[in-house]
Amino acid sequence: MQVASPPTDQQLEVAARRLGAALRQRRWRLASAESCTGGLVGHVVTGVAGSSDYYAGGVISYDNRAKEVQLGVPAELIEAHGAVSVQVAAAMATGVRDRFGVDLGLSVTGVAGPGGGSDQKPVGLVYVAAARRGRPAAVHREQWSFDRDGNKRASALSVLELATREVEDEG
Amino acid sequence: MSIGTSSGTGPSDEELGDAVRRLAVALQATDGQLAVAESCTGGLLGHLITDVSEASDHFLGGVICYSNAVKERLLGVPHALIDEPGPVSTEVATAMLDGLLDRFPAATVAISVTGLAGPQGSGDGKPVGLTYVGVAQRGGEPRVQRFVFEHERDGNKRAAALAALEMAAE
Numbered sequence: 001m002q003v004a005s006p007p008t009d010q011q012l013e014v015a016a017r018r019l020g021a022a023l024r025q026r027r028w029r030l031a032s033a034e035s036c037t038g039g040l041v042g043h044v045v046t047g048v049a050g051s052s053d054y055y056a057g058g059v060i061s062y063d064n065r066a067k068e069v070q071l072g073v074p075a076e077l078i079e080a081h082g083a084v085s086v087q088v089a090a091a092m093a094t095g096v097r098d099r100f101g102v103d104l105g106l107s108v109t110g111v112a113g114p115g116g117g118s119d120q121k122p123v124g125l126v127y128v129a130a131a132r133r134g135r136p137a138a139v140h141r142e143q144w145s146f147d148r149d150g151n152k153r154a155s156a157l158s159v160l161e162l163a164t165r166e167v168e169d170e171g
Numbered sequence: 172m173s174i175g176t177s178s179g180t181g182p183s184d185e186e187l188g189d190a191v192r193r194l195a196v197a198l199q200a201t202d203g204q205l206a207v208a209e210s211c212t213g214g215l216l217g218h219l220i221t222d223v224s225e226a227s228d229h230f231l232g233g234v235i236c237y238s239n240a241v242k243e244r245l246l247g248v249p250h251a252l253i254d255e256p257g258p259v260s261t262e263v264a265t266a267m268l269d270g271l272l273d274r275f276p277a278a279t280v281a282i283s284v285t286g287l288a289g290p291q292g293s294g295d296g297k298p299v300g301l302t303y304v305g306v307a308q309r310g311g312e313p314r315v316q317r318f319v320f321e322h323e324r325d326g327n328k329r330a331a332a333l334a335a336l337e338m339a340a341e
Contacts, residue, residue, distance in 0.1 A: 032235065034214070038221025039207075042214025042235040049290055049324055051213075057241040060207070060217040062232035065277065070232070070245075100241060114224055148224055 006150030007157040012044045015160040019045070022167040023054040023104070030163070031100035032058030033071055033092040033107040035083065036126060040156045041108060056100045061092065067109075071095035082121060084109050089127035090137035097131050106130045106163045110142070112151045124151050128159035130166040138166055181326030182333040190336035191219050197340045198229035198280070205339070206278035207233035208246055208267040210258065211286040211302060216332045231275050236267065246270030259285050259297055261315045264305035268313050281307045282335050286318075288327045302331045306338045314338065 007015075023030055032041050032055075039060050045051055059070045064083050067073040073091040081087045089109050097105025110126025117123035124144040131137035142158055144151040198205055207216050214235050220226055234245050239258055242248040247270040252262050267283035275281075286302025287293055300320040307313035316338060320330040 032214075034217070036221075037218070038226070038230075039209070039214030039217025039233070039235065042209070042237070043212070043218050043328070044214075046211075046213025046237060046288075046328075047325060052237060055213075055237050057235040057237035057245075058214065059234055059245075060214065060232040062217070062221065062227060062230050063277070066232040066275065070234070070274065099245075112221075112224075116227075149222060152218070152221075 006146045006153040012153065012157055012160070013047055015157055015164070016044045016048050019160050019164045019167065020048050020051055020054060022164050026103075026167060028103035028167060029054055029056050030104050030106065031056045031096045031102045033096035033105065034058060034060050035062060035067070035092070035109040036112040037108045037152050037155050038062060040152050041106065041159060044156055044160070056102050059096055067092060072099065084111055084121050084125060084127065086127055086139045086141070089129040089139050090131070093129035093131035093137040097133065103133050104130060104163060104167060106159050108155050108159050110151070110155055112148045114148060126151065126155045126158070128155060128162055130159065130163040132166055138162060181320070181322040181329035187219055187329065187333055187336070188222065190333055190340065191223060194220070194336050194340040195223050195225065195229065199225075203229055203280045204231055204278050205229055205280045205282065206231045206271050206275040208271045208281070208283040209233060209235050210237060210242070210284060211288040212284045212328050212331050212335075213237060215328050216282065216284060216335055219332055219336070231278055234271065234274065242267065245274070247273065257293065257295060257297070259287055259293060259301055259303060261303055261317065264303035264315045265313050268305045268307040272307065272309055279309050280339060282339050284331050284335050286327070286331055288324045290324060300327050302327070302334070304331065304335045304338055306335070
């Protein structure tokens with residue numbers, strides 16, 4: 001869903017509080033794997049006082065090697081589909097979940113811009129994912145058209161909301 | 172070294188942006204490759220570093236080791252150090268640097284941040300705002316500095332990030 005302007009600090013904070021409350025209710029712990037957001041999701045999650053009760057931490061896998069070594073994303077997956085792909089987003093989310101031994105892993109991989117885009121992977125293309133223990137990852141594709149900071153913020157909001165839905169899903 | 176200012180918000184976006192650009196220039200000049208280990212900053216440092224679009228030339232990524240278990244499991248910080256002198260200490264900041272350089276073999280520069288952003292303290296008498304920032308060049312002696320910031324939670328995170336960016340650019 002594309003909106004007119006990127007999320008504000010306040011919108012991000014509200015989303016982080018909502019995710020935190022949902023995690024608390026289920027007594028679940030969270031870990032994050034961030035590529036294009038570079039740590040913004042962790043920063044927003046830890047903006048909430050008391051977040052150490054449910055946030056274990058995460059990996060900032062800016063470099064592709066970090067996705068392989070720190071998260072166990074298979075190199076072949078990155079070669080076959082590219083770092084910005086459904087498959088890599090899913091592998092990052094399940095990888096961080098399993099390596100950190102938590103109930104929910106989330107991930108973000110995308111092209112924040114302004115450089116680095118291509119016809120197939122344009123600037124603003126982002127995949128966000130959330131993986132519950134024992135389940136495959138839920139992955140969303142987003143196509144933003146903000147500036148670099150706006151694309152990062154919009155991605156952070158999207159993954160916080162996706163993660164919240166996964167926690168709140170009673171199934 | 173202690174920074175004793177008590178404005179609520181800490182450094183401005185502009186100050187942080189300037190520090191990020193200075194560090195980027197310093198890393199580009201030396202072909203440096205940076206990795207970060209963040210505890211109390213929770214990802215803010217990585218977020219700021221990746222605000223410049225050339226970041227992928229000199230930033231590999233890092234570990235957000237918010238929990239002590241992650242400090243141990245992901246960064247190999249000895250459990251004994253977490254017990255004593257505790258996670259917010261020179262010793263743990265140094266061990267985080269060692270672990271990071273192990274985990275990121277391509278890194279030439281490592282930054283670690285561990286502190287108490289607040290509002291709750293650690294329960295062992297360490298003050299809110301107490302923060303240790305470490306910087307190491309691969310093969311060099313690690314440097315760790317102690318700070319006590321007196322902002323709100325977000326201001327303490329921002330002040331810790333600014334201190335780390337400035338130390339790494341030296």
